Amino acid sequence: MQQLKSLIQKYNVPGPRYTSYPTVPYWDEQSFSLALWKQTLKRSFDESNRSEGISLYIHLPFCESLCTFCGCHKKVTKKHEMEQPYIQAVLKEWDLYCRLLQDTPVIKEIHLGGGTPTFFSPAHLTQLIDGILSKAEIAKEYEFSFEGHPNNTTREHLQALYDLGFRRVSYGVQDYNEAVQKAIHRIQPYENVERVTQWAREIGYTSISHDLVFGLPFQKLEDVLQTIHQTQRLMPDRLAFYSYAHVPWIKGNGQRGFKDADVPKDDMKRQCYEEGKKQLLAQGYHEIGMDHFALPSDEMAKAFAEGSLHRNFMGYTASKTQVMIGLGMSSISDSWYSFAQNEKKLEDYYARLEQDEIPVYRGHVLSQEDLIIRKHILNLMCRFNTSWDAPVQYFAELPQVLEQLAEMQQDGLLQIHEKNIQVTEQGKPFVRNICMAFDLHLKRKVPENRIFSMTI
Template sequence: MSCSLIQKYNVAGPRYTSYPTVPYWDEASFSVQQWKQSLKRSFDESNTTEGISLYIHLPFCESLCTFCGCHKKVTKRHEVEQPYIQAVLKEWELYCQLLGDTPQIKEIHLGGGTPTFFSVEHLQQLIQGILAKASIAEGHEFSFEGHPNNTTKAHLQALYELGFRRVSYGVQDYNENVQKAIHRIQPFEHVANVTKWAKEMGYQSISHDLVFGLPFQSLEDVLKTIDLTNSLLPDRLAFYSYAHVPWIKGNGQRGFKDYDVPKDDLKRTLYEEGKKKLLAHGYHEIGMDHFALEHDGMYQSFKTGSLHRNFMGYTSSKTQVMIGLGVSSISDSWYSFAQNEKVLEDYYARLENNEIPVFKGHVLDAEDLKIRKHILNLMCTFETSWSEQAMDFPERAEVIQQLVEMQQDGLLQIEKDRIVIAEQGKPFVRNICMAFDLRLKRRKPETQIFSMTV
């Protein structure tokens, strides 16, 4: 890839797990009552046909990983587990009362934090409590994030028996100096063990998360990490760019200096050369920053055009309703977004008052819904169209004009009623989506609030 293109398009921009992005939510006109109404509407429209998704945020970690941008609470006190499980089940009960009919659960994802911080017994209590008030949809997919250092055979077996068939392990990088800098020490043997156990038990999709652009990381480190990963043959991979946002995450990303972090041409080389090696190992590029083997469900959904993207990232199947349970979780009814209290004590207090613990959100207007579809199309299929009147919008000509230069640079092709992203343009998909982001263009941030796009 041309260095000049990297320099030209490497700007701060959203990752587009939603549209509008969280900094552009209209919080002033949002109310919890609006959220409840939109959720009930969406649930009634879609529960019997496609089911719902649940994202459950388990925020506790025993130590702080300095590369992490997630909402977490660092503690070694495991007595925090039981009160938290009870609170999440209380929140689920409040939602079930609101929804009325029995939810059909299509997806469950346990994220964090560190879900395997919790004991086997508490995870069983959580999932059994969730499923006691729901039915399981056909073709369901239950997944969780496992920390290679504390995921046990008992964790894997218990969740397998509860219907979980997907697990993702955070690997990041195997170089010891990089691991020390990000405070995430985990030998290859730990990852090998948990991957082997999951395969032996019958997990159908095992994923490893790799990160490029970490402090002190070299090209040799990235390529060695990918070779070691390939020796374990996970079914899918996330190959993420490290988001260096210390102005947001405070001391959590100050375990190293800014100049220790690879930037610009070097950082993009880490991705490009890493991608070449992944493709050589038989992985296929899926959407943005994801790769999968041909038998994996994510590859199959990408090929059939059913790949979806939400606050959990890419997912093999779409549900119109995604309910986020737990502190800081974000829910999506398609028509609106809602985020839970970020402070644990505030989250508990709202539940003690029998309140759904949402503290902010956004109701999508007609324009938002159109733009959201275009950005989802670009993120999931690398193209979008306005051939149907319902997908056209007044600012389309301005958006197309903004994309002309990208076409001249070979990043995309503008056709009569659609845009197709070229192979060379895939690394710049965030930039292309920004051309459609009307809210961002109308109110450009005065300070940097997003990570760099390249």
């Protein structure tokens, strides 16, 4: 444990979470245009739609109250009359994409995120998905998933989405301690989580996930272990065990409801993860990528074992698609060759659609170097190793990267071989730091201001 503490002190620095490479602060927006986005998307779609299908992420941004730990783009409101106009807007956006793509999209994945997807009524969610599928085919093997808030997910929500083909649901739990819940403005009793988990099982959902967070304000080690103990009683198929990103200088007043001193840091925060991880492994969960765990029977665990695990703006996924289209306010799309983000403000999103425009406002077209580095970072995030035995995986700065990684090898975080590197068990908590060694954009332009959360 003493060695781990010294490594934490050494490597706990601000760094990206690598849901993309290049990371958003390093997108070259000046050379990006909506026309380029359409061009690269059409190219990628034509290459891959019939062979592997596409993924859809649909952002449903409304929340009835603000959770202060949340880093997502949302709109806090209790006005449910906003549901129908938003659904009509998303369906119009989808129609614009279908007209651009011409061939019928083959949908392999749909994920409803937020915000709070279960803010929307079952009838409106049915209208949304029916509208999407009316212009698409469903792949032979597919996964439809959504994020459910335990306080407002009803049995009717679960049944309606199940009838539409959804088989995976993720519930945000965070922590069961009342003092922690009060600080993050998410009062949510265990009984609510138990109820919606049991409903999902009774209806027939095959993968149920719980999201837990460590490092929250006022959270102690015993709180984390107690939350995991209560989670064990429900045995979800998957678990995300996230590090709380304390970035009040970015998120503003939402993370100013408590003092910086109230947030666990460094050694204490990492102990929460390490002790929590021990409990999860003892319960039969397997560690999958970064901050994720799954039972051996779950598709995520199988994908990790087979080396087919993938990571994109939706997080980890059991299968890869070259194209991911994001629908809705602030959604990010990925054509593999480029990224594109929608308007962040609801009014701007609506205004662009009223002009019959795909509501993209910024993005990045990946260079050949970007594509190579992206592959290495994906390998590290999804497999804990990467190699450069093929010419396309080699890049000019690789010798300098390996020189930087040599110190991490001395610290026992990885092993460097002639054509590959392998992250060690001790190095898994530091995978973001290892990825940073490959991040040429970060090296060439160190941020003047702090824009990233701490890596540990």
